[in-house]
Each structure stands twice: as C-alpha cells, then as structure tokens.
Amino acid sequence: MDILGGIEGTLGGIEGTLSFVPQLLPAARVTILLTCVSMAFGLMIGLLVALARIGPYRLLRAAMMIYIEIIRGTPLLVQLVYIYFVLPAAGVAIDAIPAAIAALSLNYGAYMSEVYRAAILSIEKGQMEAALSLGYTSRQALWQIVIPQSLLVAIPSLGGYFIALLKDSSLASVIAVVEILKTTNIIAGQTFRTVEVYTAAALMYLAMSVPISFFVRRLERGMRLHV
Numbered sequence: 001m002d003i004l005g006g007i008e009g010t011l012g013g014i015e016g017t018l019s020f021v022p023q024l025l026p027a028a029r030v031t032i033l034l035t036c037v038s039m040a041f042g043l044m045i046g047l048l049v050a051l052a053r054i055g056p057y058r059l060l061r062a063a064m065m066i067y068i069e070i071i072r073g074t075p076l077l078v079q080l081v082y083i084y085f086v087l088p089a090a091g092v093a094i095d096a097i098p099a100a101i102a103a104l105s106l107n108y109g110a111y112m113s114e115v116y117r118a119a120i121l122s123i124e125k126g127q128m129e130a131a132l133s134l135g136y137t138s139r140q141a142l143w144q145i146v147i148p149q150s151l152l153v154a155i156p157s158l159g160g161y162f163i164a165l166l167k168d169s170s171l172a173s174v175i176a177v178v179e180i181l182k183t184t185n186i187i188a189g190q191t192f193r194t195v196e197v198y199t200a201a202a203l204m205y206l207a208m209s210v211p212i213s214f215f216v217r218r219l220e221r222g223m224r225l226h227v
Contacts, residue, residue, distance in 0.1 A: 020187060020200040027183035028204055034097070034169040034179060035208075038104035039162055045109025047147075050116035064113070071110035077171050079103045084175040100172035108165055115157045119150035152220070159216030163209045170205075180204055 052064045071079070084099040094102065123146050131141035173182035184201040188194045 017196045017199045017203070020193075020197045021204065023187060024180055024183055024200060024204055027178060027180045028208070030097070030177065031166070031169050031179040032208065034100055034104065034172060034177070035162075035166045038101050038108065038169070039165055041101065041105035042108035042112055042161075042165070043158070045105060046112030047116050049109060049113035050120060051142075053113065053117050054120060068110045068113065071107055076103065076107045076168060077174065079107055080171055080175055096172070096175050096177045099175060100169070100177050104165060104169065104172075107168075108161055112158060112161055115154050115161070116150065119154040120146060122153055123149050155216065155220045159213070159220075162216065163212050166209055166212065167205060 049064050049067065052060045055061065080100060080103040083094060083103050084096065087094060127145055127149065128138075128141050131145045132138070136144070169179060170181040172179055173185065176182070180201050184197055188197045191197065
C-alpha cells in the first residue's frame with residue numbers, strides 16, 4: 001500500500017506540474033522574444049566592439065575597453081534596474097521589454113566581443129597576407145577570409161552564451177516583464193503550489209535550452225563540412 005501510495009503521489013505531482021504548463025506558454029513566448037532579439041543585437045554589438053578593439057584607432061580601443069570593464073564589473077541585475085529605473089530620471093524613459101533587451105544586449109555584447117576578438121586573433125596572419133597578395137583589400141580580406149574562419153572558432157562559446165542568455169532573461173522579471181519567472185511567481189502566490197509551478201517553469205527552460213544546444217552542435221558540424 002505504501003508503494004502504491006507513493007506511485008500515486010508521484011503521478012499526481014507530475015500531473016499537477018504539467019497542469020501549469022499551459023498557463024506559462026504565453027510567458028514563454030516573451031522569454032523567447034527577449035532571448036532571440038537580445039542575442040541578435042548582442043552578436044552585432046560583440047562583433048563591432050571586437051573589431052574596434054583590434055583596430056588602429058587608439059581612442060576607440062580605449063572607449064571599447066571602458067565599456068567592457070563597466071559591463072563586466074557590474075551585475076546584469078544592476079544594469080537592468082539602472083536602465084529601467086534610473087534613466088527615466090535623466091529624461092530617457094524606456095518600456096520594460098525594450099529596457100530588458102537593451103540591458104541583455106549590452107551585457108552579452110561585451111562578453112561576446114572577447115570571444116570574437118580571441119577567435120579573430122587565432123587566425124594565422126598568413127591568411128590575411130595571402131588574401132592581400134591575391135588582390136583583396138584589407139576590408140575584403142577581413143570580412144571574406146578572416147571573419148568567416150573565426151566564426152567557426154567562436155560558435156561553441158557563442159552557443160553557450162545563447163543558452164546563458166535564455167536563463168538570464170529571467171532577471172527581467174524584476175522590471176515587470178511578464179516572462180516565465182514573473183508569471184511563475186504570480187501563479188505561486190495565487191495557488192501556493194510552489195513545488196509544482198516552479199518545477200513546471202524549470203521544465204520549460206530545459207525544453208527551450210536543449211534544442212538550442214542541439215542547433216549549435218548541428219551548426220558547428222555544418223560549418224566544419226564547408227571549410
């Protein structure tokens with residue numbers, strides 16, 4: 001009887017957990033929006049910052065280094081709160097979702113710029129010299145020869161940041177973005193079924209992060225076949 005009771009309790013817990021999934025689906029769409037848009041902007045910011053860091057302009061290199069140190073020296077949560085609550089005091093009012101995207105993009109752009117920079121510098125200088133000898137300009141050699149090869153080096157790390165960004169998007173709940181964690185907190189406060197609802201939230205994050213890992217591995221293999 002104890003075993004049967006335990007099985008029934010487990011099944012009931014699973015059923016209770018899954019019953020919250022439909023309520024979290026709208027919030028999951030917001031989480032996906034935050035993650036994908038922030039990742040896209042972060043990738044662009046990271047590449048531009050990396051190119052500035054290895055470029056010939058000293059003042060630009062110094063400015064980018066200051067940006068990176070500020071981002072790496074302060075918590076993402078503080079950056080979110082600063083953009084949403086402090087900037088309006090300076091006359092720059094930003095809605096919750098754009099503020100979250102801005103903070104996530106700037107934060108991850110700084111970290112990914114170092115990935116890009118290391119990947120670009122890992123490409124042998126002979127590649128650039130060979131391209132120049134074939135008539136490429138420096139810009140053409142950079143964008144057509146060096147950067148495509150560096151992306152192959154960077155993909156595993158960038159994929160890891162993609163998954164980390166998905167999870168860090170939960171911090172947007174502190175500025176009233178109704179994503180998965182915010183919705184989970186609301187439901188838990190209403191139902192007091194904290195175990196089931198937070199387990200459902202964890203499963204949803206897992207269900208989103210696993211396909212990303214699979215996609216990154218497939219992308220990496222595909223790029224290696226075309227090198």
